[in-house]
Amino acid sequence: MDFGEALEALKNDNCIARKGWNGKGIFIALKKGERLDTPNNRFDKVMTHDFIYIDTTGLKTDNPDAPKDRVPWLASQTDMLANDWEIVK
Secondary structure: OOHHHHHHHHHOOOEEEEOOOOOEOOEEEEEOOOOOOOOOOHHHOOOOOOEEEEEOOOOEOOOOOOOOOEEEOOOOHHHHHOOOEEEEO
């Protein structure tokens, strides 16, 4: 699917990845914003707007130093023009 379809998949609570990414076992997801008065708002630190993050906690690699994190993600021009997006489970 193309990037527009991938964004729609994110908005429908799916995780997505590109077939062309070197790292296997990684994906991006959409985190919905929360209200400031949510019970999760410890220390007044919740995000109030939706944001996209990349999850590399399942990265399959022989490199023991490879980061395994969840961090905010921005699409590159290559990502936006790609047609190899897919939904991952």
